[in-house]
Amino acid sequence: MMKKIFVLLLLTALILTPLSSAEFEWGGIFQNTTSGSSVGDWSLTQVDSISLWADLSFVPLFNLKFSAGYRLKYSNETLSHIPEFGTFYAYGSNDRISYKAGRFTLKDMNNNLFSTTLDGAEFGWRNQKIALKTGTGFTGLVFNDNSSVAMTSVDFQAISDDALLASPRMAEYVEAAFYILPGDGSLTAAFLAQQDLWAENTLESEEGQLNSFFINLGLKGRLGNALFYNLYGTVQAGSYNMPVDDRSLDVRAGAMGLKVDIPLNLGLKPLISVDLFYSSGDKWSRTDHMGSLIEPVVSVLNQYTPFTMTSKGYVYSVGAGNQIYSDISLSISPFRGFSIVLESLTLFRAVDGPVSELPVSEEISDSSLYLGEEISLALNFKPLSDLGFQIRGGAFIPNDSVVAEGVQYKIGGFFSLSF
Numbered sequence: 001m002m003k004k005i006f007v008l009l010l011l012t013a014l015i016l017t018p019l020s021s022a023e024f025e026w027g028g029i030f031q032n033t034t035s036g037s038s039v040g041d042w043s044l045t046q047v048d049s050i051s052l053w054a055d056l057s058f059v060p061l062f063n064l065k066f067s068a069g070y071r072l073k074y075s076n077e078t079l080s081h082i083p084e085f086g087t088f089y090a091y092g093s094n095d096r097i098s099y100k101a102g103r104f105t106l107k108d109m110n111n112n113l114f115s116t117t118l119d120g121a122e123f124g125w126r127n128q129k130i131a132l133k134t135g136t137g138f139t140g141l142v143f144n145d146n147s148s149v150a151m152t153s154v155d156f157q158a159i160s161d162d163a164l165l166a167s168p169r170m171a172e173y174v175e176a177a178f179y180i181l182p183g184d185g186s187l188t189a190a191f192l193a194q195q196d197l198w199a200e201n202t203l204e205s206e207e208g209q210l211n212s213f214f215i216n217l218g219l220k221g222r223l224g225n226a227l228f229y230n231l232y233g234t235v236q237a238g239s240y241n242m243p244v245d246d247r248s249l250d251v252r253a254g255a256m257g258l259k260v261d262i263p264l265n266l267g268l269k270p271l272i273s274v275d276l277f278y279s280s281g282d283k284w285s286r287t288d289h290m291g292s293l294i295e296p297v298v299s300v301l302n303q304y305t306p307f308t309m310t311s312k313g314y315v316y317s318v319g320a321g322n323q324i325y326s327d328i329s330l331s332i333s334p335f336r337g338f339s340i341v342l343e344s345l346t347l348f349r350a351v352d353g354p355v356s357e358l359p360v361s362e363e364i365s366d367s368s369l370y371l372g373e374e375i376s377l378a379l380n381f382k383p384l385s386d387l388g389f390q391i392r393g394g395a396f397i398p399n400d401s402v403v404a405e406g407v408q409y410k411i412g413g414f415f416s417l418s419f
Helices: 002-020 153-160
Strands: 023-037 043-059 062-075 078-093 097-107 115-126 130-138 169-181 185-196 209-223 227-242 247-263 271-279 323-335 338-348 370-384 387-398 408-418
Touching: 043 078, 078 115, 097 130, 169 209
Parallel strands: none
Antiparallel strands: 023 043, 023 408, 043 062, 062 078, 078 097, 097 115, 115 130, 130 169, 169 185, 185 209, 209 227, 227 247, 247 271, 271 323, 323 338, 338 370, 370 387, 387 408
């Protein structure tokens, strides 16, 4: 009996000793976003959110991180209560290896292929010249309002129907960065595969499962002290299977982009930023951007469909796929903590076909690929490291021969307080 008590006390001591020596940090952030938009009809949207995080550090190779929050959203005269279970994972690292396991936010090294929250594991290895990462995860247990995964009409319909959980998909990836270029530059390569796990018996006619993989290559670094660049390209391939209609379509798509930042050593600290992007698209045989109806003559889909949703624009948030844009901005800082950003975004289609968000239809549009121009102005004020404000306004001037609605406007404000 005494031996059992001794063993129990020893195990308790072994557990509590590292707990008592652990370092605990916590914090949070409160944010408010308020905007008014003329798209459709003048409407007000307001989102208040609070997020808390905690970090429990034991030893370099074992630590715990947790984050959660709550959002209150008012839009279209509807009030929504949105809980956020952000992350909860174990992590650790040393000079060579690193890992995460649990629910965490996944991003590729070059920040242009994927970024989402999922449940899974990630492992990494690195030395002075090479960094490797690989991992796998499942997206279907994340709240829909907290997910950025939507690839098919089934996914978007689930969002529209206020489904609780996100699109059920498995993802596997491996990526590498080679730090071999001048100016602290790197060559990156990434492979991502994703599988659509919507059950076949839940699909209806014209609905399908999208299974695909992505190969991404990138160059990132600086030239001299005055130009920072990020050049990348992505190939997507796979299949879109519609079991009810007994159809299977091939997917062959791609995207490429270039981002350049040029800080100038002048008064007002001007910064010129250029963002160029191309993504392939489908013609009107795909009747809408989500692929709700695909004509029988189609055997290959060319619209680029990223694993996680990406968009561009302030007045309209135009998603990738059949999208080309040129985004040029100029930022100046008259005094510490304050900046003014003037931005010009020019939008095109890759082919004469459907695009995301914009009111473009085959009936009203001609074959022009030019969609329109957005001009926006933002005033940013950050008096303290944990306190920030923004006021922003923008106007979208459409190509009237392609986009149905006229000039549209949006104005808004943003407030953030960290603690």
